[in-house]
Amino acid sequence: MEKPNRSIQCSVEQCTYHCSDCDYCSLDTVMIGTHEANPTEQRCTDCLSFSAK
Numbered sequence: 001m002e003k004p005n006r007s008i009q010c011s012v013e014q015c016t017y018h019c020s021d022c023d024y025c026s027l028d029t030v031m032i033g034t035h036e037a038n039p040t041e042q043r044c045t046d047c048l049s050f051s052a053k
Contacts (some may be wrong), residue, residue, distance in 0.1 A: 002026035011042075016051040 004024035
């Protein structure tokens with residue numbers, strides 16, 4: 001059973017770390033990164049802790 005980390009909200013149900021009964025991540029910490037040289041919008045950022053189910 002996943003233990004939700006109430007400090008990390010997440011709605012990506014395809015991730016291994018997504019808690020299936022609520023919109024939280026089960027990791028203690030996450031790594032956030034970017035795929036842009038100069039990110040200027042939210043959509044330029046990524047959760048680098050993502051792991052596909």
